[in-house]
Amino acid sequence: MNFKLSQVPDRTSKPRQYGLTMVMDKGLSIRQVEDMLDISAPHIDIVKLGWATSFVTPNLKDKIAVYKSAGIPVYFGGTLFEAFVVRNQFEDYRRLIDEYQLEYAEVSDGSIEMPAEIKCDFIRVLAEQVKVLSEVGSKDETKIIPPYKWIQLMKAELEAGAWKVIGEARESGNVGLFRSSGEVRQGLVEEILTQVPNKDIIWEAPQKAQQVWFVKLIGANVNLGNIAPNEIIPLETIRLGLRGDTFANYLNDKTRKRWKLSK
Numbered sequence: 099m100n101f102k103l104s105q106v107p108d109r110t111s112k113p114r115q116y117g118l119t120m121v122m123d124k125g126l127s128i129r130q131v132e133d134m135l136d137i138s139a140p141h142i143d144i145v146k147l148g149w150a151t152s153f154v155t156p157n158l159k160d161k162i163a164v165y166k167s168a169g170i171p172v173y174f175g176g177t178l179f180e181a182f183v184v185r186n187q188f189e190d191y192r193r194l195i196d197e198y199q200l201e202y203a204e205v206s207d208g209s210i211e212m213p214a215e216i217k218c219d220f221i222r223v224l225a226e227q228v229k230v231l232s233e234v235g236s237k238d239e240t241k242i243i244p245p246y247k248w249i250q251l252m253k254a255e256l257e258a259g260a261w262k263v264i265g266e267a268r269e270s271g272n273v274g275l276f277r278s279s280g281e282v283r284q285g286l287v288e289e290i291l292t293q294v295p296n297k298d299i300i301w302e303a304p305q306k307a308q309q310v311w312f313v314k315l316i317g318a319n320v321n322l323g324n325i326a327p328n329e330i331i332p333l334e335t336i337r338l339g340l341r342g343d344t345f346a347n348y349l350n351d352k353t354r355k356r357w358k359l360s361k
């Protein structure tokens with residue numbers, strides 16, 4: 099940090115197991131990646147090449163190499179996994195992961211119907227090869243999954259070997275964990291947290307108000323995903339209580355009382 103400031107929460111340090119910021123790259127050029135890393139690398143834990151953008155991104159290997167040289171792991175979006183699976187090309191997908199020397203892979207069923215047991219089988223197989231992030235939730239806004247089902251799926255996928263489970267929200271943040279307005283399905287999140295350890299969950303939270311909500315609920319070291327490249331540094335300030343939205347979060351009672359601040 100550039101300055102000394104008291105009453106700032108401790109952040110976990112890299113390589114983080116929690117307190118993760120997962121960034122969504124949906125087609126940055128190599129130059130843009132270099133620029134992003136130049137300023138934001140300390141605050142990026144993992145990068146997802148959103149949905150199937152990796153299929154059409156030129157110079158993919160070179161781009162992944164830039165992330166690698168900065169020590170930042172990259173993985174393909176779950177939609178690419180689904181695109182291979184529906185075409186009966188799972189083995190090709192596994193080879194692809196090796197060819198691109200990836201250390202993480204996402205297993206999801208956001209765009210397809212996949213029995214939970216089959217999804218867990220894919221997780222089991224891939225977990226032998228890489229660290230698996232499995233995503234729970236549908237991309238279809240009309241498909242409302244009840245909380246008990248989210249919990250069941252998340253637990254089963256972690257047991258099958260997922261390193262983290264991701265709560266679906268899409269790039270837009272208006273499905274899955276959120277209502278179409280972007281408002282958090284609070285009851286859902288709170289119920290999930292009674293059964294699944296928060297360190298095991300990455301919450302997709304692309305909108306500022308959503309990030310603020312999670313930081314207020316869970317704290318500076320909440321795992322957040324689908325963060326846009328230009329929101330990485332702003333998010334870090336939200337985590338640290340250095341933006342208006344979370345400003346009073348970590349101040350002690352004496353300071354809050356003196357300045358008449360409420361959390």
Ligand SMILES: O=C(O)[C@H](CS(=O)(=O)O)OP(=O)(O)O
Pocket residue numbers: 146147148149150174175176177178204206208233237266267268269270302324
């Ligand atoms: O679910 C996601 O976050 C993304 C992006 S979007 O749904 O296409 O907006 O898909 P994924 O395949 O998990 O990257």
